[in-house]
Amino acid sequence: MRYRLEAGTIITLQNPDAIIRNGQITWDQGHIVSIGAEESDLEPVDQVWRIPDGIVMPGLYNGHNHAAMTLMRGLADNSPFFEWLEQHIWPVEARLTADDIYWGTLLATAEMIRSGTVGFADMYFEVDSVAEAVSLSGMRGWLSRGLVGDQDVDGKKLADSVAFASRWRGKADGRIVPMLGPHAPYTCSPQYLSQVAEAARQEGLGVHIHLAESQDEIDTLQQRYGRSPIAMALDAGLFDSRVLIAHGVHLSPDDLAILKMHLNGGIISCPVSNAKLGNGILAYQDLADYGVQVGLGTDGAASTNTLDMFQEMKTMAWFQKVRNREPHRFTAWDALSMATLDTAQILGFEGGTLAPGRPADFIVVDGSENHLTPELDVVANLVYAATGADVRYSVIAGQVVMAEGIITTFDEAEARQQVRTRAAQLVGIH
Ligand SMILES: [Zn+2]
Incomplete structure (x- = not known):
């Protein structure tokens, strides 16, 4: 046709x-x-x-999302980052079922389609449910299971991720691209990151990971391993594969040099999430000077509240102008390019x-x-x-x-109703 x-x-x-x-x-x-x-x-x-x-x-391409987190939109708003994650988000996530994740993701696809997003990179659990929802919605998805190394001592979850990739690679008329999703260096040991890097090389899969999101993360890793998150990713061998780095807010000159030399892929900036959790403003100009490509994403609706990439574009432009105090150095065109071509290129996609x-x-x-x-x-x-x-x-x-x-592809009212009911049960409101 x-x-x-x-x-x-x-x-x-x-x-x-x-x-x-x-x-x-x-x-x-x-x-x-x-x-x-x-x-x-x-x-x-x-x-x-x-x-x-x-x-x-x-x-628009949303380079970093946890789509099913629509189920937790508005939960523990205003909490500091680690308190928000460990005391509020993780306990609810521990109770999520595969069906919860299916409906949470489907609602997210409705929200994204309505606000102009055509494809997104996701990291979450029960990733077969995520893939089913993406397949039905008509969107493109670069999908990975979030891997927390401390909870995967026998490597079963990593093996499941590889099996997921074999099941879904090229499915939904090629709209689904599986990736590996080690959560972050503060939840995955150096040994575990090396195992993920090895699996990525063997299977030819890209990697999606949070790096250098908060100052706390930098301090924690410095204390624990004496290294930065970027140096840890390099040492583990992750940069042998295409890597989507979510955030990249806190980077030293050494980190920038590593990225310039080794990174195939790019950084996905999530300016609204970084602002809302008090994590800072990405140094776009430094990254551009080092030739590191930067795309745009929302992060999950639990931290950003909305999956509207138009909001990310304007926030990105505003913050860079505030940071530089020079309005001409980051333009509307730069923001539009980040949300479209730049993110697509980081994903290795020709859109x-x-x-x-x-x-x-x-x-x-x-x-x-x-x-x-x-x-x-x-x-x-x-x-x-x-x-x-x-x-x-x-x-x-x-x-x-x-x-x-x-x-045209599914009933969004049903997705809203499902998420309303399930979210109330998950946080104990009846
Ligand atoms: Zn994230």
Whole structure:
């Protein structure tokens, strides 16, 4: 089936000036066939959408999430990081069932689709349930089971992760990419990280890990091992594989040199989570100076409250301007690029720009809204003025998963009801 969408504005993201007025995008078999002026493609198509006020742009990729944590949205708000994690989150997580995780993830996919995200990297438990939900939703998922080494002395969970990868690799028409997810160096010993690195090399899997998130983490690892989290990851051999580093807020010059030399992948910044948990602001300019690629993610809804990547884009831009005290050094274009092309590249995926041959992963924002008028600078409008609620259409791998604001792949009201009931039971409210 061949489809076409015509819109008033198309942002291809190939370069800052690549904005097409009154253009069309045509796709077939999950890939873009043509994009440009309306008359450029004369092949017959099976269906056409005409959205004169629509702004077409590449879909957003959320590089770091724990989707099922929608079940804990709002739990123990305002607690310090380790108290929040150890005293509030972990006890609830210990009670989660596979069904809880399925529904929590499915609700997260509804929230992400509605706010323009087309793919996400996830780390959680009961990862078959996560994969089932992602498969149904129509989204892309780079999925890993969160591994806490202290709870895996016999290596069974690591073996299960590898078995999960064999079961799901390439499934859901290639929308699911399994990875290994060692949680962090403060929950995984150096020996355990080495075992994960060995499995990643053998199986050809990428690695998703939290590194250098809080000052507490740096101090703890310095005391325990006399090393930084980045040095530990290097010593364990993790950088032999593609690595998604969630956070990377606290980096020394030595860490930056290691990343420049060894990192294949990149850092996924989660500015809202880092702000909310009081963990600090990522040094984007330092990383850029060292040639380290930086993408964007939300982290779980338990720490960020919302999975809206538009909020992450504007927060990223604001914080960098506050940090640099120079408004020109980090632009709306930089933020948009981080949430699309840069994160896709870190994931090793060819999405993030709109061009013939690229995956048909794009969204349509309603440009008729008051707060997006006039359209003097459409990229600034998208980053600073738009929110996820302005997204009306989502096309992922060629499938229209949302049209006119309605998700087509599953019943989101049922997901909301399930999560409401299950969350109340989990935290003991009846
Ligand atoms: Zn996280």
